[in-house]
Amino acid sequence: MESVKIKQLLEAYFEGTTTLAEEKLLQDYFNNERVADDLVQYQPIFAGLKAAKSERSTRTFALPESKPQSNKAWWYSIAAMLVVAFGVGGFYLSQPNYSQEEKEALEAFEKSKQAMVLLSENLNKGTEQLTVVGQFGKTKDKIFE
Template structure:
């Protein structure tokens, strides 16, 4: 194979831009006896890849017995249901229970609060108009002096 194409494939290989077919061409080239002298430095890489591919482990792995998760799943479901029931019960029992008199007092308070807000808005409008009166007086005093 021509040397220029091999160099081009090597550059693409180190950039991560080669296809599997291109990598096979490079592996075949570097695992041959005839490698160009200027590319001999890359030969150990491809020979190491070939040796790594041929390695096999002789160790025996035991994964153990899988635990049944149905019991754990059942307990999780019961625990979740208890937490939800506890939350709903707490929310229900912590709500204040008002008597009829307290409810009427709260309604009266809300009405008086609305009346105060309306009064406040009207006073603010009146205060804005007073600034126009003050400006009128200062400009009148300048004219009549």
């Protein structure tokens, strides 16, 4: 009966679903002298885990001393905020502020510009028609010669 329970615990152990209490039970069982014959093959695993648990390092480790943090990080962040503030302020202040008279003049200029473009397009159409009239005149002169 105990052998069946240990086999179930071993399956769960190798799947990684055991609790710490179940793992302790397995370690106690396999580190004991009374292990079932069909489970003897697992005894070296738990003996190795017990030996690894009791190992201690004799090597001394020298950790580097941590330097006190400087205030450079604060200065960098303050400098970055100032750069951003000057950039936003400069952009905002560089926008032109026109008076009402200047706005009306710009509006009149845009309307005049649109009228000139329209006039230019119509003159170009008229010029194309004059080319046709000129061609007609040349053809007429050739015929009446």
